[in-house]
Amino acid sequence: MDSARTEGAVAPSSGRATPSAGPHLAAEEDRRPLRSVVVFNPVRVDDLQGRQAAVAQALSEAGWPATEWIETTADDPGAGQARQAIADGAELVFVCGGDGTVRSTIEGVAGTDVPLAVLPAGTGNLLATNLGVPDDPRAGVHLATQWGRRRLDIGDVDGQAFAVMAGMGFDAALLDDASTELKAKIGPLAYVLSAVQHLRDRRSDVQVGLDGRAPVRRRARSVVIGNVGRLQGGVTLLADAEPDNGQMDVAILAPRTLGHWVALAWGVVRRRRRIAHMQVLRGSRITVTWDREQPRELDGDVIEPGRSMTVTVRPGALLLCVPQPEQTPDLAEGSEHLAEG
Numbered sequence: 001m002d003s004a005r006t007e008g009a010v011a012p013s014s015g016r017a018t019p020s021a022g023p024h025l026a027a028e029e030d031r032r033p034l035r036s037v038v039v040f041n042p043v044r045v046d047d048l049q050g051r052q053a054a055v056a057q058a059l060s061e062a063g064w065p066a067t068e069w070i071e072t073t074a075d076d077p078g079a080g081q082a083r084q085a086i087a088d089g090a091e092l093v094f095v096c097g098g099d100g101t102v103r104s105t106i107e108g109v110a111g112t113d114v115p116l117a118v119l120p121a122g123t124g125n126l127l128a129t130n131l132g133v134p135d136d137p138r139a140g141v142h143l144a145t146q147w148g149r150r151r152l153d154i155g156d157v158d159g160q161a162f163a164v165m166a167g168m169g170f171d172a173a174l175l176d177d178a179s180t181e182l183k184a185k186i187g188p189l190a191y192v193l194s195a196v197q198h199l200r201d202r203r204s205d206v207q208v209g210l211d212g213r214a215p216v217r218r219r220a221r222s223v224v225i226g227n228v229g230r231l232q233g234g235v236t237l238l239a240d241a242e243p244d245n246g247q248m249d250v251a252i253l254a255p256r257t258l259g260h261w262v263a264l265a266w267g268v269v270r271r272r273r274r275i276a277h278m279q280v281l282r283g284s285r286i287t288v289t290w291d292r293e294q295p296r297e298l299d300g301d302v303i304e305p306g307r308s309m310t311v312t313v314r315p316g317a318l319l320l321c322v323p324q325p326e327q328t329p330d331l332a333e334g335s336e337h338l339a340e341g
Contacts, residue, residue, distance in 0.1 A: 008108045030050075033064040036090035036144070038083045038119065039105050041072045041097030044173045045121045055119070058141035067094065077101055082108025091113065092144060093323075094120045096137070099300035102128075107161040110154055110317045117144035117321035124163045126300040127151065130230045132323060144321045151316040153227055157309055162227070162298040163318055165238075167287055168309055169222035170201065170253065171231070172295035175303045199261055205291040208250060210283030218279070222253040223288045225311050238280065239271055246315040250288075251279040284313045 013019035046271060056066060070081045082093050082105045084194040091287065098117040109116045120128040133139055155162045177197060206223060207215035224231075226238040226249045241249040255261045255277040267275035289308040296303050 025303060027040070033062070035065060035089060036067045036091045036094060036242055037081075037085040038069045038094040038096055039072060039101070039108075040069055040079050040095070040119075041077070041101040041121070044098040044101060047095055051119070053123075054137045055094075055141055058138040059145070062141065062145035064145060072097065072101055072104070076104075078104030079108035081105075085115050086112055092117060092143065094119050097138075099126050102126075103160070103162055103299045103301050106154060106163055106318060107159075110161055110320075111316065113319060115144070115149055115319040115321050117141075126231075129144070130164055130228045143323060146323075148322045150320055150322045152282065152318045153246060153248070154228060154314050154317045154321050155225065155248060155311045156302075156314055159268050160298055160303065161314075161317075162262040163243075163320070164228055164299045165224055165226040165231070166296070166298045166309065166311055167222060167224040168290065168294045168296050169204070169206075170218065171222050171224055172297040172302060173201065174295050175300055176295050191279070197211075199258060203254065203256065204294070206280065207287075207289045208252060208260075209287040209289075210250070210281055211285050215287075215289075216252070216279075216281065218252050218254055220252050220254040222251075224251045224253070225249070225286055225288070225309075226251065235268060236271060237268055240280070244316065246313060247282050247284045247311055248286065248311065249281065250286055252279045252281070253277065254279070286311045 004211045036059075039250070040048075041046065052069060053212050058168050059065070059067060068085075070085060072078050072081060078095065078097070078101050082095075085093060086109065086243045089249065091111050092115050094117045097105075098121065101121075102118060102125070106116065117140055118128045118131060118133055119135055119137045125133075128135075131143070133143060137259075150268060152163060155166055169239050174197075201221065203221050205217070206220045208223060209215040224237060226241045228243045229236045229238040229241045231237050238251060240248045253264065260277045263276040263279055267278070287308065287310045291307075293305050293307050295305050296309055
């Protein structure tokens with residue numbers, strides 16, 4: 001099956017995951033300055049003093065109290081710091097770091113009523129890309145103080161959370177091989193160069209099980225499970241993905257030749273409804289099993305390789321600061337005003 005939606009594909013859900021899912025905006029009388037913390041990765045944050053000064057100024061201009069900056073560690077990359085901050089009374093958590101820091105901090109705030117706001121840093125920032133947040137700490141503060149809130153689903157893989165997408169195979173391999181140094185020098189082009197190295201990797205047998213039904217069997221190069229549509233570099237792979245419908249879209253990429261890759265990439269770039277050599281399914285519990293070990297990633301953060309991955313959707317588990325709280329699949333809608341904040 002070489003089309004975007006095929007026989008066996010799961011029809012999109014028309015309902016919302018929970019009553020709390022979707023846009024969330026505080027009532028006018030409840031809008032007040034919040035006590036906040038910044039969970040940050042000192043290894044990934046450049047010009048820390050400059051960022052701290054920018055955040056302090058933006059908070060002061062918004063009438064918010066000064067924030068506390070909390071470092072992550074190698075042993076605890078964000079989840080523990082976020083949980084402790086919330087236990088100590090934090091009402092909003094900023095996260096400043098790369099994809100791994102953001103993902104771990106999501107684990108710490110998930111399931112609470114404390115919103116998360118992203119201050120982009122590092123070289124990936126897949127969630128920031130999907131939010132349309134520029135690499136300017138003032139824009140991240142403006143996003144939080146404008147009170148755009150939305151409850152999103154997250155995915156869970158063996159206790160590890162993700163908000164954007166998970167993958168096995170080609171996509172994880174290219175992320176793994178794009179060095180931090182190269183990404184810092186040439187940005188998203190580093191992923192293109194890494195991808196070229198893996199275009200001729202051989203396909204493998206894979207089974208994709210959805211919500212307990214009989215698995216779909218394919219020979220494929222990659223499986224991507226998406227809550228929202230944008231990949232690294234801002235490329236939209238899953239145009240129909242909805243971040244708060246209680247399900248995730250599953251793309252099975254099965255090109256055999258370089259020509260197939262070109263056809264697939266052209267379909268993605270042109271945002272066609274049916275894309276050659278790619279099948280899209282949908283489910284709330286997804287099990288992916290390969291015939292051999294594959295690289296794996298969660299939200300652009302490469303994790304340990306394995307032969308399988310089981311994703312369980314947690315509906316409405318993350319309260320996220322977004323440019324606008326409207327109920328749209330594109331979380332970046334309205335982000336053009338952030339640079340003005």
